[in-house]
Amino acid sequence: MTEEDITTEICTLLQHFNTKGITLTQATDIPAELNIDSVGVLDFIMDVEDKFDIEIPMNVVSETHTIGDLVKVVQARIKKA
Helix, strand or coil, X not given: CCHHHHHHHHHHHHHHHCCCCCCCCCCCEHHHHCCCCHHHHHHHHHHHHHHHCCCCCHHXXXXXXXXXXXXXXXXXXXXXX
16 A cells, blocks of 8 residues: 555545545644544544554554654554554
8 A cells, every 4th residue: 555545545534523624734733733632533543543454552643643644654554464
């Protein structure tokens, strides 16, 4: 799966949270720009884990802020699987 494919899938999963209709890019700060609280972030991460059949440790989640960060995490976790 390419970086672009992963980015597209993540942006699709984020549409539910994108109530302001902002343009999602790799630089988008997920919790700050989309105004997602911690529970929403955890729900979203679970959706990502299900979509890509991976597990993302909580310490990695806390260090992941932008869509680009998350794409890199997903790529690394897919390679480990």
